[in-house]
Amino acid sequence: MSSNEFEPSPRRHRIRIGSRSINLPDSRYWRMGFGCALILSGILGFLPILGFWMIPLGLFVLSIDLHWARRLRRRAGVWLTRKFPKLAEKENGRSQTRLPDDDESG
Numbered sequence: 001m002s003s004n005e006f007e008p009s010p011r012r013h014r015i016r017i018g019s020r021s022i023n024l025p026d027s028r029y030w031r032m033g034f035g036c037a038l039i040l041s042g043i044l045g046f047l048p049i050l051g052f053w054m055i056p057l058g059l060f061v062l063s064i065d066l067h068w069a070r071r072l073r074r075r076a077g078v079w080l081t082r083k084f085p086k087l088a089e090k091e092n093g094r095s096q097t098r099l100p101d102d103d104e105s106g
Contacts, residue, residue: 015060028065035061035069 013024013031024031038058045052063069081088 013064015057017060024061024064031061032065035059 013026015022015024025034035058038054038061040058041050042052042054042058044050045054059069060073063073
């Protein structure tokens with residue numbers, strides 16, 4: 001047996017939004033710099049190309065390394081799930097479509 005057999009494989013950090021997945025840098029400092037740059041660019045959202053959509057994306061990137069951003073992301077996820085339950089079911093692949101009963105088809 002080699003010593004590499006029991007070592008954990010390096011974990012790739014990714015953000016999944018819907019069906020899309022974005023790879024992030026392996027270095028914690030690059031991820032944090034990227035997240036902060038997204039947030040700072042989002043503040044300038046009134047300019048062309050930059051947008052306010054960059055602020056939540058920056059928080060998503062920071063949530064990998066910072067516990068307060070992770071907690072904020074989880075709370076937002078719970079709130080969205082409660083506010084839009086059908087969207088959550090569709091996202092999880094558990095769409096519950098009801099079929100008409102035989103006695104209702106008359």
